[in-house]
Amino acid sequence: xxxxxxxxxxxxxxxxxxxxxxxxxxxxxxxxxxxxxxxxxxxxxxxxxxxxxxxxxxxxxxxxxxxxxxxxxxxxxxxxxxxxxxxxxxxxxxxxxxxxxxxxxxxxxxxxxxxxxxxxxxxxxxxxxxxxxxxxxxxxxxxxxxxxxxxxxxxxxxxxxxxxxxxxxxxxxxxxxxxxxxxxxxxxxxxxxxxxxxxxxxxxxxxxxxxxxxxxxxxxxxxxxxxxxxxxxxxxxxxxxxxxxxxxxxxxxxxxxxxxxxxxxxxxxxxxxxxxxxxxxxxxxxxxxxxxxxxxxxxxxxxxxxxxxxxxxxxxxxxxxxxxxxxxxxxxxxxxxxxxxxxxxxxx
Ligand code: SAH
Ligand code: SF4
Numbered sequence: 001x002x003x004x005x006x007x008x009x010x011x012x013x014x015x016x017x018x019x020x021x022x023x024x025x026x027x028x029x030x031x032x033x034x035x036x037x038x039x040x041x042x043x044x045x046x047x048x049x050x051x052x053x054x055x056x057x058x059x060x061x062x063x064x065x066x067x068x069x070x071x072x073x074x075x076x077x078x079x080x081x082x083x084x085x086x087x088x089x090x091x092x093x094x095x096x097x098x099x100x101x102x103x104x105x106x107x108x109x110x111x112x113x114x115x116x117x118x119x120x121x122x123x124x125x126x127x128x129x130x131x132x133x134x135x136x137x138x139x140x141x142x143x144x145x146x147x148x149x150x151x152x153x154x155x156x157x158x159x160x161x162x163x164x165x166x167x168x169x170x171x172x173x174x175x176x177x178x179x180x181x182x183x184x185x186x187x188x189x190x191x192x193x194x195x196x197x198x199x200x201x202x203x204x205x206x207x208x209x210x211x212x213x214x215x216x217x218x219x220x221x222x223x224x225x226x227x228x229x230x231x232x233x234x235x236x237x238x239x240x241x242x243x244x245x246x247x248x249x250x251x252x253x254x255x256x257x258x259x260x261x262x263x264x265x266x267x268x269x270x271x272x273x274x275x276x277x278x279x280x281x282x283x284x285x286x287x288x289x290x291x292x293x294x295x296x297x298x299x300x301x302x303x304x305x306x307x308x309x310x311x312x313x314x315x316x317x318x319x320x321x322x323x324x325x326x327x328x329x330x331x332x333x334x335x336x337x338x339x340x341x342x343x344x345x346x347x348x
Pocket of ligand 1: 336
């Protein structure tokens with residue numbers, strides 16, 4: 001059970017839980033959508049603003065489920081247009097969120113947990129440890145604040161900030177549904193992506209969800225020993241089991257997941273590693289995303305030469321595996337993949 005239920009107030013509840021809470025109070029179901037609109041479409045900061053809800057109900061809700069309005073406490077602008085935010089949720093909880101504008105689009109990379117328990121060797125979040133799960137509304141709040149800050153609609157949302165989304169599965173799914181809802185942010189399901197370090201039970205559940213959400217899996221090595229070393233949180237989980245889950249996912253959902261692979265000089269970029277990746281992808285419907293590893297303090301990892309990624313793409317292509325290099329955004333403000341740190345104290 002996540003600790004967020006105690007600390008997130010109304011933002012701990014997904015749409016079904018909001019409906020149940022209103023039901024217990026004897027309210028009709030349509031109130032749920034009213035509440036969702038107030039919280040996530042309009043970004044109400046208190047029940048006082050919700051003037052079309054009966055005063056008695058507002059008092060009741062305020063007592064049981066406080067609204068903790070999120071607040072941007074720090075904002076950094078990259079020269080490429082990317083913005084990184086430090087956002088205060090309830091109490092002392094701070095998370096980082098990134099807004100990535102591209103022509104005609106705005107993508108928000110949001111966090112699903114404060115910190116992360118997985119401890120991946122190359123990731124700043126993993127190095128900082130785990131603080132707590134976020135509630136669904138706390139994830140949606142991050143996306144909404146970025147939309148407000150850019151003054152434009154968010155077209156894409158990716159659960160690729162801090163945390164492991166499938167270690168907080170129910171809340172993450174609740175958030176995806178609110179992001180997708182016309183009464184929430186109205187983002188198309190196909191434009192909402194979850195990235196997991198490869199928690200197989202989560203992948204299996206995700207395959208059963210009716211919406212066309214997109215899945216990305218962080219692989220980083222198709223050699224068991226290398227992967228176990230880089231990703232201690234999933235060490236011991238056989239790569240073959242992950243592969244089977246990906247086949248089942250593609251069959252069940254009809255969707256093509258992507259595999260993320262951060263290329264690290266002399267760690268996972270040898271020919272043997274490439275061959276293992278080609279073998280892993282054989283018969284799989286996937287897209288491989290190569291990411292030149294972003295440097296993180298003290299990890300000691302360096303990115304592979306650019307020539308490595310180009311060669312890998314060529315060779316993967318020759319074996320029928322679609323691959324591309326993810327363009328790096330926001331590295332000058334530590335907003336690129338893996339550079340989000342868990343901070344515990346406000347600096348402003
Ligand atoms: N916990 C999830 C989602 C958040 S991490 C996951 O691991 O998938 C988002 C992505 O950034 C993942 O693919 C992750 O492997 C990648 N990443 C982490 N640290 C990185 C680094 N230093 N350089 C490049 N990518 C990194
Ligand atoms: Fe957690 Fe993902 Fe970072 Fe690994 S890469 S520590 S799973 S946030």
